[in-house]
Amino acid sequence: MRIVIAYKWTCDPEEATVRPDGTVDWSRAKPGISTYDPVATELARRLAEEAGAELIGVTVGAKGVGAPLASKAALGRGLDRVVIVEDDSLAEAGRSELAAVLAGVIWHIGEVDLVITGDSSVDVAAKMVPTVLAGELGWPAVAEVTAVTGQAGKLRVERAIPGGVQVLEITGPAVLAASADAAVPRVPGMKELLAAAKKPVELLDLAALTVPAPGAVMTVTSRSRPDRKARKGQLLDTADPAAAAAELVAALRGAGVL
Amino acid sequence: MDFELTDEQQLIREAVREFAETEIAPIAAELDRDHRFPAELIPKLSGLNLMGMPYPEKAGGAGADYVSYVIAIEEISRACASTGIIVSAHTSLATWPVYKFGTEAQHDRYLADMASGRRLGAFALTEPAAGTDAGAGTATAVRSGGEYVLNGTKMFITNAPYAEVYIVFAKTDPAQGTRGMSAFIVEKDTPGFSVGEAEHKLGIRGSSTPPIYFADCHIPADALLGGEGNGFRVAMATLDGGRIGVSAQALGIAQAALDASVAYAKERVQFGKPIATLQAIQWMIADMATQVDAARLLVYRAASCVDNGRPYSTEGAMAKLFASETATRVADRAIQIHGGYGYTESYPVERNYRDAKITELYEGTSEAQRMVISRSYLR
Numbered sequence: 050m051r052i053v054i055a056y057k058w059t060c061d062p063e064e065a066t067v068r069p070d071g072t073v074d075w076s077r078a079k080p081g082i083s084t085y086d087p088v089a090t091e092l093a094r095r096l097a098e099e100a101g102a103e104l105i106g107v108t109v110g111a112k113g114v115g116a117p118l119a120s121k122a123a124l125g126r127g128l129d130r131v132v133i134v135e136d137d138s139l140a141e142a143g144r145s146e147l148a149a150v151l152a153g154v155i156w157h158i159g160e161v162d163l164v165i166t167g168d169s170s171v172d173v174a175a176k177m178v179p180t181v182l183a184g185e186l187g188w189p190a191v192a193e194v195t196a197v198t199g200q201a202g203k204l205r206v207e208r209a210i211p212g213g214v215q216v217l218e219i220t221g222p223a224v225l226a227a228s229a230d231a232a233v234p235r236v237p238g239m240k241e242l243l244a245a246a247k248k249p250v251e252l253l254d255l256a257a258l259t260v261p262a263p264g265a266v267m268t269v270t271s272r273s274r275p276d277r278k279a280r281k282g283q284l285l286d287t288a289d290p291a292a293a294a295a296e297l298v299a300a301l302r303g304a305g306v307l
Numbered sequence: 308m309d310f311e312l313t314d315e316q317q318l319i320r321e322a323v324r325e326f327a328e329t330e331i332a333p334i335a336a337e338l339d340r341d342h343r344f345p346a347e348l349i350p351k352l353s354g355l356n357l358m359g360m361p362y363p364e365k366a367g368g369a370g371a372d373y374v375s376y377v378i379a380i381e382e383i384s385r386a387c388a389s390t391g392i393i394v395s396a397h398t399s400l401a402t403w404p405v406y407k408f409g410t411e412a413q414h415d416r417y418l419a420d421m422a423s424g425r426r427l428g429a430f431a432l433t434e435p436a437a438g439t440d441a442g443a444g445t446a447t448a449v450r451s452g453g454e455y456v457l458n459g460t461k462m463f464i465t466n467a468p469y470a471e472v473y474i475v476f477a478k479t480d481p482a483q484g485t486r487g488m489s490a491f492i493v494e495k496d497t498p499g500f501s502v503g504e505a506e507h508k509l510g511i512r513g514s515s516t517p518p519i520y521f522a523d524c525h526i527p528a529d530a531l532l533g534g535e536g537n538g539f540r541v542a543m544a545t546l547d548g549g550r551i552g553v554s555a556q557a558l559g560i561a562q563a564a565l566d567a568s569v570a571y572a573k574e575r576v577q578f579g580k581p582i583a584t585l586q587a588i589q590w591m592i593a594d595m596a597t598q599v600d601a602a603r604l605l606v607y608r609a610a611s612c613v614d615n616g617r618p619y620s621t622e623g624a625m626a627k628l629f630a631s632e633t634a635t636r637v638a639d640r641a642i643q644i645h646g647g648y649g650y651t652e653s654y655p656v657e658r659n660y661r662d663a664k665i666t667e668l669y670e671g672t673s674e675a676q677r678m679v680i681s682r683s684y685l686r
Contacts, residue, residue: 242318
């Protein structure tokens with residue numbers, strides 16, 4: 050079986066700061082593998098341990114995604130090889146464009162039985178890429194996946210749904226987005242990390258890749274911060290809850306909220 | 308001069324920190340409170356190849372460089388100083404002399420198991436009347452046919468009684484003083500070898516350090532490690548490396564105290580604002596951070612000497628001297644920053660404070676380190 054794990058090399062917004070003009074300063078944020086991608090890797094490793102599989106990491110993005118540290122970080126988590134598209138034209142790429150490039154990479158790899166991604170990326174959290182990718186490939190997409198077992202051509206997938214667990218049987222290739230709490234990723238061992246440098250890294254040229262053409266072009270034309278309404282700072286005396294409730298309702302009506 | 312960590316060293320730090328924060332930190336206070344050895348952590352540490360990091364893969368280790376190893380000890384100790392010394396004592400004090408001085412047969416019998424962490428090791432040099440003056444030890448090993456017979460007492464033996472393999476130093480020729488000392492590999496459960504009551508200590512309470520006793524303990528002649536009369540040299544060479552591990556432990560303790568102080572200073576509000584806005588606190592943090600960073604540079608430099616095949620006795624002594632005294636100072640300031648709360652078990656800094664002190668004492672006191680350093684300058 051051939052399993053692709055799509056991962057993102059990016060910065061954690063918790064380490065970024067917001068400048069007074071509203072723009073984000075990423076300069077102090079250290080890049081790393083997006084928080085939920087190791088969960089996807091863990092699900093893939095469990096399936097590979099059960100059924101036998103080649104685990105291929107795939108990532109696309111701007112300069113930096115192909116850095117040795119990034120590849121070793123991915124390979125050190127048990128992947129057999131990584132395939133990367135590193136191109137500065139992807140720096141401002143939207144989710145659809147990134148998904149299209151990922152589709153191109155998966156076609157390039159060939160004979161892929163399964164793609165597993167994280168729930169969402171830690172920086173954007175759009176939750177779109179797995180579904181758009183599946184659309185480009187013509188494969189089913191399943192989100193909130195908590196477990197996957199079986200073998201190529203006959204996968205059993207569990208996913209969390211409100212109030213329970215749904216079990217699916219999938220007979221062909223698919224794109225699965227692992228639920229954020231599907232598994233606790235195993236910590237890489239020292240030998241795994243040290244062996245990462247010896248594993249294959251394939252860097253692809255975006256221009257040479259067959260990428261689905263976009264149906265439309267989206268451009269961000271402007272960004273603005275929402276107007277901040279001044280807070281009234283009105284405190285209610287709650288010694289008498291009934292009177293306080295009446296006062297609250299009157300205040301909300303007066304402000305046009307109710 | 309490149310002060311940056313390699314990719315592997317960065318990834319190792321992240322992985323060990325991840326393990327330490329999820330598996331070790333949650334039980335650190337309990338280990339301390341209950342004086343409990345974390346037996347359940349040993350197979351997990353071993354599973355991540357953390358119990359013999361600097362030894363070659365073919366010897367059972369991880370094949371990591373020494374800087375990576377000290378980074379791992381630092382990160383483990385940042386979560387729990389007791390666990391840090393368990394790993395360091397096993398790797399640097401017990402496994403190293405077998406690796407360095409062992410015969411092929413001893414390698415076959417012990418090295419893979421020790422370097423992988425399947426068998427825990429301990430180092431038994433100190434005696435009731437022989438601490439810094441290690442050469443004054445009175446434990447004896449008398450040759451009798453194809454055996455040696457051990458008699459004597461060893462004190463403060465880290466990892467006893469959980470260790471299975473003990474490196475024991477005893478006099479084969481007491482009249483020769485330090486030149487009459489020899490090293491032996493002694494296995495747990497050898498008749499005549501027993502373990503005493505656990506010591507109740509100020510700190511590193513999760514580390515078990517009881518005395519061990521030898522009463523007509525017969526061991527095979529091939530348990531001799533490094534040749535008869537070579538024991539003191541084996542011990543001193545071992546401690547040269549072991550003190551780098553302790554310096555990393557001290558660094559981890561200091562970093563934990565600093566991290567806790569920064570977090571507390573940002574949250575604690577007095578006079579209407581966080582105490583982090585007060586210059587008195589800012590200057591304390593600045594001094595603490597500078598000292599921790601200086602300690603880190605010395606520790607990594609000593610480890611780098613090991614990696615580059617350069618002498619490291621003086622550098623290791625400097626690292627241990629400075630890092631241990633830094634840990635004590637920084638932990639003291641951490642309690643000061645935390646105020647009354649720092650004096651309670653509700654915050655971890657009181658444990659950092661109690662744990663720090665031992666790093667100025669074991670594997671060579673600060674005074675012993677000063678002897679090593681001054682000798683290298685004044686000879």
